[in-house]
Amino acid sequence: MTAATALKPAPAAAPRSGARLLVSTLERLGVDVVFGYPGGAIMPVYDALTGSGLKHILVRHEQGAAFAADAWARATGKVGVCMATSGPGATNLITGIANAMMDSVPMVCITGNVATHLMGTDAFQEIDILGVTLPIVKHSWVVRDPADVPAVIEEAFHVARSGRPGPVLVDLPKDVQVGLTSEDFGFHYPNETTPVDHAAIAEAEQLIRAAERPLIYIGGGVKIAGAVQALRDFAGQTGIPSVSTLNALGSVRTDAPGFLGMLGMHGTKAANEAVQESDLLIVFGARFDDRATGKLNEFAPHAKVVHFDIDPAEIGKLRAVHVPVIGDLTAGIEALNARVAGAPLSIEPWIVRSTSNARRNAFRYDAPGEGVYAPALLNELSRTAGDSFVAACDVGQHQMWVAQHCEFSRPEAHLTSGGLGAMGYGLPAGLGAKMADPEAHVVTVSGDGSFMMNIQELATLRRYGVALKIVLLDNSSLGLVRQWQELFFAENYSEVDLSDNPDFVAVAQAFGIEAFMIDRRDQVTDGIARLLAAPGPCLMHVLIDPRENVWPLVPPGKSNAEMMHDTRFEGDM
Numbered sequence: 001m002t003a004a005t006a007l008k009p010a011p012a013a014a015p016r017s018g019a020r021l022l023v024s025t026l027e028r029l030g031v032d033v034v035f036g037y038p039g040g041a042i043m044p045v046y047d048a049l050t051g052s053g054l055k056h057i058l059v060r061h062e063q064g065a066a067f068a069a070d071a072w073a074r075a076t077g078k079v080g081v082c083m084a085t086s087g088p089g090a091t092n093l094i095t096g097i098a099n100a101m102m103d104s105v106p107m108v109c110i111t112g113n114v115a116t117h118l119m120g121t122d123a124f125q126e127i128d129i130l131g132v133t134l135p136i137v138k139h140s141w142v143v144r145d146p147a148d149v150p151a152v153i154e155e156a157f158h159v160a161r162s163g164r165p166g167p168v169l170v171d172l173p174k175d176v177q178v179g180l181t182s183e184d185f186g187f188h189y190p191n192e193t194t195p196v197d198h199a200a201i202a203e204a205e206q207l208i209r210a211a212e213r214p215l216i217y218i219g220g221g222v223k224i225a226g227a228v229q230a231l232r233d234f235a236g237q238t239g240i241p242s243v244s245t246l247n248a249l250g251s252v253r254t255d256a257p258g259f260l261g262m263l264g265m266h267g268t269k270a271a272n273e274a275v276q277e278s279d280l281l282i283v284f285g286a287r288f289d290d291r292a293t294g295k296l297n298e299f300a301p302h303a304k305v306v307h308f309d310i311d312p313a314e315i316g317k318l319r320a321v322h323v324p325v326i327g328d329l330t331a332g333i334e335a336l337n338a339r340v341a342g343a344p345l346s347i348e349p350w351i352v353r354s355t356s357n358a359r360r361n362a363f364r365y366d367a368p369g370e371g372v373y374a375p376a377l378l379n380e381l382s383r384t385a386g387d388s389f390v391a392a393c394d395v396g397q398h399q400m401w402v403a404q405h406c407e408f409s410r411p412e413a414h415l416t417s418g419g420l421g422a423m424g425y426g427l428p429a430g431l432g433a434k435m436a437d438p439e440a441h442v443v444t445v446s447g448d449g450s451f452m453m454n455i456q457e458l459a460t461l462r463r464y465g466v467a468l469k470i471v472l473l474d475n476s477s478l479g480l481v482r483q484w485q486e487l488f489f490a491e492n493y494s495e496v497d498l499s500d501n502p503d504f505v506a507v508a509q510a511f512g513i514e515a516f517m518i519d520r521r522d523q524v525t526d527g528i529a530r531l532l533a534a535p536g537p538c539l540m541h542v543l544i545d546p547r548e549n550v551w552p553l554v555p556p557g558k559s560n561a562e563m564m565h566d567t568r569f570e571g572d573m
């Protein structure tokens, strides 16, 4: 960690409580929004919020606070902040913390706790939240002296956003919140810059120039590092085709020439075939997740690997790397761009082969029948909303359809629980994203199972007038699990039926949210128009065929070369 420089103490003032110091430190750090839920052990902080410059959003479940803060961070590039009381409040944050950890999202989670003299006594609502969250945070602190509050909070923000970002936790016992101090020490962290490894970049260039079938493998680190433009320049000037992980969609525009789509379990045929055929993978900020690689020892069997990453722990973790380039992605890719500029690669046959494969295998939307075909609806939705479209997804078939069929112009446009795959993310994430970017067409795409997991946040939308749009793709089942049972468990449909769902339109209306239902394909265009034009929050409940599956699919444990396809759509257009 970088050495911190102690700042001068603020001019001596009347003694202030730890809670007031927390609030003033958050203000000083430029925090504008905090998502949270109060309770006994954090009441002094809530008391101190009154009249402060912080906008507190009262969600209806702490998991919603963590997911909303996560999406806020993804949408703005800033650190998301959430807070909860001790015990059950704190444990309700856990899924959101794990979600941020898996996707490297900077987040500061503040929890109240029982007074220090009660800690370890099984006091009312006491949980060792530090112990519980240890494996899913980047770092955590219990503050034991009110005078330490500013320094710990500043350090927490620094740790959350520096290097490979992630969630951190600050636990504030109640006596620390009420305790008074005249001290106010802050800390200032200089910006860390890792020098560019020019020797490694030169080796990377050599491999790129020697390759006949190079392929760019884009991971979520590109967006996190702010390396989108550098990546686009690299892809543009070299012509090297690219594939993306789920989390990285939009890093190059999904309609950019040479972009072959998402790789992996529900990736495109063109992307997976290109990976298997490539002789060089140029990996930018990706971690070789198993949903992307399929059976690891058959993944990209002919490819050497150049791996750019800020986290040395990722290098060689799952796949041998020929040239590691450790450090800031933007600086690394820009240095590579400078080397490859001006001397074109001779990979024309490979470009033609992979891009014509993509064209030949492009998704088709001419499904038979009167019913709504969800992939077609999602494709039309993203095209209608245009470049300001932002999808906040839940988890399931609908999530994969969004990844496959929506057009994304920037990585902030696709918010998804990638690493953790947490149902319930979509609605609070949409709330956070819409608050971060009120002008954008932010749409939560959810399934009937996922939506129920945080449905209470409809109340939060209503309270704050957040004009989030919701597309609820209702197949009366836990669709993705149902699909696996159909394909891999001999059609033994165990506990996936949701045909007794409530009337979602009536439920939304009861929360004060505009809502309507469609169930025919000829209603899709008007439905999308109505949804996007609605002045406030609005839900479009879409009934879809419960038997519809996500294609293509790499069966679990199989190689990406062994994709299953939809026989209805085989062959050229």
Ligand SMILES: Cc1ncc(C[n+]2csc(CCOP(=O)(O)OP(=O)(O)O)c2C)c(N)n1
Binding pocket: 394, 395, 396, 397, 398, 399, 421, 422, 423, 424, 446, 447, 448, 449, 450, 451, 473, 475, 477, 478, 479, 480, 481
């Ligand atoms: C919190 C949580 N519990 C369970 C799962 C396992 N799971 C993954 S997809 C899925 C079904 C999702 O159903 P739904 O939200 O209706 O979406 P669909 O697949 O039908 O589009 C389940 C249960 C999960 N990912 N997250």
